[in-house]
Amino acid sequence: MLLFGDYHTHTIYSHGKGDIIDNANVAKQKGLKQIAITDHGFDHKLYAVSRDCIPEMKEKILEAEKRTGLEIFLGVEANFKNLDGEIDVLPEDLEFLDIINLGFHRFVKCGTKDKFNLFYPNILHIKTKSQIQKNTDMVIKALERYPIKTLVHLNYGFQVDLKKLVPIVLQKGTAIEINGRKNCLTDKDILLLAEKGVKMILNSDAHSPQQVGEVNVGLNIVTRLNIPTELIVNLDKNFLKKEI
Numbered sequence: 739m740l741l742f743g744d745y746h747t748h749t750i751y752s753h754g755k756g757d758i759i760d761n762a763n764v765a766k767q768k769g770l771k772q773i774a775i776t777d778h779g780f781d782h783k784l785y786a787v788s789r790d791c792i793p794e795m796k797e798k799i800l801e802a803e804k805r806t807g808l809e810i811f812l813g814v815e816a817n818f819k820n821l822d823g824e825i826d827v828l829p830e831d832l833e834f835l836d837i838i839n840l841g842f843h844r845f846v847k848c849g850t851k852d853k854f855n856l857f858y859p860n861i862l863h864i865k866t867k868s869q870i871q872k873n874t875d876m877v878i879k880a881l882e883r884y885p886i887k888t889l890v891h892l893n894y895g896f897q898v899d900l901k902k903l904v905p906i907v908l909q910k911g912t913a914i915e916i917n918g919r920k921n922c923l924t925d926k927d928i929l930l931l932a933e934k935g936v937k938m939i940l941n942s943d944a945h946s947p948q949q950v951g952e953v954n955v956g957l958n959i960v961t962r963l964n965i966p967t968e969l970i971v972n973l974d975k976n977f978l979k980k981e982i
């Protein structure tokens with residue numbers, strides 16, 4: 739099995755230690771053909787990538803592609819902002835984003851109501867049926883509103899009802915990530931996703947160049963559980979296509 743690409747990596751533009759070329763060089767050494775640069779979304783309070791940096795990032799991507807021969811995609815790891823399913827991506831951002839990964843993070847700019855309805859309960863690990871339902875509805879609304887390619891580190895820091903997400907992720911073709919650093923999906927979850935035919939993706943969530951392509955956590959799980967390779971969108975095949 740060949741890991742074709744790693745579609746969740748960070749750089750100095752948010753919370754990562756390396757530059758775009760550093761991630762690309764490591765990816766090349768490890769035999770990957772594609773990577774995505776997905777720095778933390780625009781409304782993260784501590785590590786947000788700035789929209790002002792996008793032109794510079796695009797230039798660096800072109801240069802890194804020339805030097806490594808890899809295909810490199812510019813994306814973002816977007817944040818949920820409220821229970822209405824709003825995320826920190828604006829319509830005009832879609833022009834330069836090749837991929838949107840979406841995950842729950844604390845420390846996101848939001849209104850007072852959202853602090854009490856979404857952030858505080860989850861930061862305090864409140865896992866009542868009602869909170870799980872609210873979280874799940876929020877994810878569904880976000881998937882309906884935005885072209886989300888991947889839901890990243892689900893159930894990390896907030897809990898959803900995975901079963902209820904299945905119809906929408908199947909309808910939208912969204913991949914569920916098995917995160918290389920913070921996987922919170924159980925064997926039972928992954929078997930459920932596989933049984934329903936949901937696409938999954940193995941990403942590193944690299945915060946340093948050395949971690950790019952490190953997806954052993956996910957690879958070990960899918961191998962142990964005999965998950966069909968066809969369901970893993972970045973094994974032996976490309977997840978994204980470059981638009982010409």
Ligand SMILES: [Zn+2]
Pocket residue numbers: 815841843890891
């Ligand atoms: Zn994250």
Ligand SMILES: [Zn+2]
Pocket residue numbers: 746748815943
């Ligand atoms: Zn990340």
